[in-house]
Amino acid sequence: MAAAPPLTRARIAATALALVDRDGLGAVTMRRIADELGVQAPSLYNHMRSKEELLDAVAESVMEQVDASAFRRLGWREALQEWAWSYYEALVAHPNLIPHLTVAFGRLDVALARADQVYAGLLRAGWTPSRATRIAAAVRYAVYGAALGSFAGGFPAEAARFPHLHEIDRLREAPERVDRAALKLLLDRFLAGLDEIAPTA
């Protein structure tokens, strides 16, 4: 047995995230996080001022996984795709956290920095500020919606009362595959549709 590693903000956040993933946001309590770390709950307050600050730290750690750097390397189409998919991967790995992510978004430097990169890229590509806002928001909506979709996790077995649903359900793929395929369709067809109104760069 190794000696218990020291308590740090990062370790606390990582433990809290694991708890969110396993048992949901509502199951995260200071006591349970402490238990998981082999300490007592009050010890956590030496590193975090409150539970909200703790959850914000967790949100930040997830948002750091999002990569908007492609806008410095690629055209806006490819960059949007790369950004969208790295965003989706980050969210779908922790769908239970999404409610808190949406609330904390404006408080997180990481999140704002990423958004800034995306806007910059779209403006540089010749989109108007108004269009750039909407395009970035549209892609974000697609990503959040798809990640949230893996909450719902398919239809119950008794859905046989709904004939068409049942028919489709019979041939269903694994839920996560459906989410990915639907998001891919949404992004692909959205970008194809955008081409019709794209700035002639």
Next chain:
Amino acid sequence: MAAAPPLTRARIAATALALVDRDGLGAVTMRRIADELGVQAPSLYNHMRSKEELLDAVAESVMEQVDASAFRRLGWREALQEWAWSYYEALVAHPNLIPHLTVAFGRLDVALARADQVYAGLLRAGWTPSRATRIAAAVRYAVYGAALGSFAGGFPAEAARFPHLHEIDRLREAPERVDRAALKLLLDRFLAGLDEIAPTA
């Protein structure tokens, strides 16, 4: 002062929904609902077996506002739009409820019935089952993402550290207008992109 109207499932659900809207999901407790109704908390248990059943009733009342009947009257393009917008209006009126809606979705007859109508319409239009699944899911993602977006509600004032964000923020419209405009762009361009691969009916 009128005499207090009798307690019913519908009145309890409506009161709970108002509470969700005003103070958030986490603020909904049996005591507060009862307070709001001028009764004591235990009285609620004469009408609902548990808090979860109560929240499901609330979710059901919101899902009833979603209208997928357009698939019986219109082509798939227009029907998808009508369904999407009625879905969005229902959700955006109660964004705090969205986390529970995603969880409860599979338990709600109303939700499954709506989904069935959508699938039926898409199949009738000639889309393959696999494509129909993805199109319906894609539109649902767009709607949920957009409704969730109105949680976040814009950027904080200190976002001036992020130059492009700030530039765009200066010209920002009211947050809800941005949500609507972005969802409109997403749906319009998605449908335009779908046209390129649509079944020749």
Next chain:
DNA sequence: GTCTATAGCTGGATAGAC
């Protein structure tokens, strides 16, 4: 069908010893 009373928990956070 609503009430009072209450059981039985679980929560966030603080004080002060070590």
Next chain:
DNA sequence: GTCTATCCAGCTATAGAC
């Protein structure tokens, strides 16, 4: 920086009187 002890508030749900 972690501990023990504890405060105080909040919660869902039940029992039984009226």
